[in-house]
Amino acid sequence: MTQAAIQVRDLCFQWPTGASVLQFCSLDVPKGEFWMLLGTNGSGKSTLLRLLAGLLQPQSGEIKISGQVGFVFQNPDHQLVMPTVGADVAFGLVEEKLSLAQIQARVHEALTAVNLQLLQRRPIYALSGGQKQRIAIAGAIARQCEILLLDEPTALLDPDTQLDLVAQVRNLVKSRGLTALWVTHRFDELNYCDGAFLLEQGRVVDRGAPEHLKQRLMQ
Numbered sequence: 001m002t003q004a005a006i007q008v009r010d011l012c013f014q015w016p017t018g019a020s021v022l023q024f025c026s027l028d029v030p031k032g033e034f035w036m037l038l039g040t041n042g043s044g045k046s047t048l049l050r051l052l053a054g055l056l057q058p059q060s061g062e063i064k065i066s067g068q069v070g071f072v073f074q075n076p077d078h079q080l081v082m083p084t085v086g087a088d089v090a091f092g093l094v095e096e097k098l099s100l101a102q103i104q105a106r107v108h109e110a111l112t113a114v115n116l117q118l119l120q121r122r123p124i125y126a127l128s129g130g131q132k133q134r135i136a137i138a139g140a141i142a143r144q145c146e147i148l149l150l151d152e153p154t155a156l157l158d159p160d161t162q163l164d165l166v167a168q169v170r171n172l173v174k175s176r177g178l179t180a181l182w183v184t185h186r187f188d189e190l191n192y193c194d195g196a197f198l199l200e201q202g203r204v205v206d207r208g209a210p211e212h213l214k215q216r217l218m219q
C-alpha cells in the first residue's frame with residue numbers, strides 16, 4: 001500500500017450559521033498520485049480543500065498532510081498579486097531567508113517547470129487565463145510545495161486550454177513526485193487522473209478509477 005500524502009478521517013465541519021457541510025468525511029490520496037474530487041455545486045468541495053489547506057478549522061476529525069501545501073484557486077486574478085510574472089513567483093518566497101541568487105534560481109526553475117520561462121518579465125495583465133493558472137502553479141513549485149490543491153482551476157478556461165492545464169499538472173505530478181487533489185465537474189478531465197472521489201452530502205460516497213466514476217455519473 002502506497003503511503004498517503006493526504007489523510008482525512010471522519011472530518012466534520014459546519015459554518016457558524018449552523019449549516020453542516022462535511023459529515024464524517026474520509027479520504028486518502030496516495031503520495032505521488034493525481035486525484036480528483038467530484039460533487040454537485042454546494043456539496044462541500046471548496047470547503048474541504050480549505051480545511052486541507054488549514055484556511056478553516058474542523059469541529060472534529062483528523063487531517064494529516066505530509067508536505068508543504070500549494071493552493072490554486074478557480075480565479076487566478078484573486079491569487080496573483082504582483083505586477084509581473086517573475087515578481088509574482090518570487091513574492092511567495094519572501095518569508096524564506098534566501099539570497100537574491102537563490103530566489104532567482106527558484107523562480108527560473110519554477111517557470112521552466114510550467115514552460116513559461118520566457119515570460120518572466122511580462123505584466124500579469126498581459127497573460128491568458130491558462131498562463132495565469134500556470135503562474136499560480138509555478139508559485140507553489142517555487143515554494144517547493146509537494147502537495148497541490150486545485151479548486152476548479154479550469155472553470156474559467158476554454159476547452160483546449162483546459163485540457164492543456166490538466167495534462168501539464170499530471171506531468172508535474174509524475175515528473176516531480178508531487179501529490180495533487182483537483183476539484184472538477186468536467187468529465188473529460190477525469191481521463192488524466194489516477195483516481196477520483198465523489199462527495200455527496202458531506203461525505204465521500206464513492207472512489208476509484210476514472211472509468212468507474214464516469215460510469216456511475218453517466219447513468
Ligand SMILES: Nc1ncnc2c1ncn2[C@@H]1O[C@H](COP(=O)(O)OP(=O)(O)O)[C@@H](O)[C@H]1O
Pocket residue numbers: 015017019021039040041042043044045046047048
Ligand atoms: N463563508 C461561508 N459561510 C457560510 N456558508 C458557506 C460559506 N461558504 C460556503 N458556504 C456553504 O457551504 C456549502 C458548501 O459550499 P462549497 O464548499 O463552496 O461547495 P462546492 O465547492 O462543492 O460547490 C454550501 O451550502 C455553501 O452555501
Ligand SMILES: [Mg+2]
Pocket residue numbers: 045046047151
Ligand atoms: Mg467550489
